[in-house]
Amino acid sequence: MKRAEQVTFGGSGLNRAAHLRGDAAALAAARAHPKAACLLLWRGKPLVQGERLDRLSLVPMTHPLVQSGPGGAADGPVLLGLAQDEAPLFAADISAWQPEGQDLSGLGNFVDPTEQQHPDLPASHVFAELRRIMSRLSPRDAELAASAKAVIGWHETHRFCARCGAQSEMVQAGWQRSCPTCGGQHFPRTDPVVIMLITHGDSVLMGRSPGWPEGMYSLLAGFVEPGETLEAAVRREVMEEAGVRVGQVDYLASQPWPFPASLMFGCAGKALSRDIRIDPVEIEDALWVGKGEMMQVFAGEHPNLLPARKGAIAHFLLQNWLADTLD
């Protein structure tokens, strides 16, 4: 798909500077670089600025908050890569900060509209939930935010060795953890998920999960299982959830989805049958939506259906299906 990388989090060709990760002297020099900067995250929320909160806010490495370290005081900041002017870019987690007198009611919710302002940072710079602002960021800022959120989230939940249970140590500038007790090496996880545009003639298969806002339907999706190809995962998920048989499957586009650590594989699949038989444990409803009707949905003029969330790959694939630009 020619437009594949135009999806939100589609990447900006960031130079991840992997050669610096294991080189202690080079890493120290990168941290001391006069232009080195750090993205701060607080409980998964990146620091952003601007009237529309459409830009990341990076602080100098000398800022006292950078010293906190992600996932624990012993860990240093994670090296994200090099900016175009070679300035090293890092990410640090300051989740230990306990805000006082601020709205924390949205924390952990699917949609968190609250913003938090740290007293040691400019008043216009706030921590905001990435899902809320993702489609406003530049491709570079989106890649930095997605990478930082995913890798810091991994450190937070993988502090102990999965082989022996001992506390592990962050190495490789944040891109690996190693176990001093058994020598186990652990790498940041990315969980593959297939999300599929299943068509039959001029219609697309849409489904909804229990608990979604009324009228919200999206493309079917599911985790790829060990030992399974993307194609097999597409066919299995669609059969399990909607009872529809799928023939040919083609890969379209991928999207890093740091909620918390997925990689979405957008696929197209041709349905061989049209009858729907849903699994009520997995989904609440599924239906075929014609192209004309989907155009109404996207225009916000459909009486019952809401469009997929902007920024999500489902929205991107449907939009390209409508525009006939899936090739």
Ligand SMILES: [Zn+2]
């Ligand atoms: Zn171990």
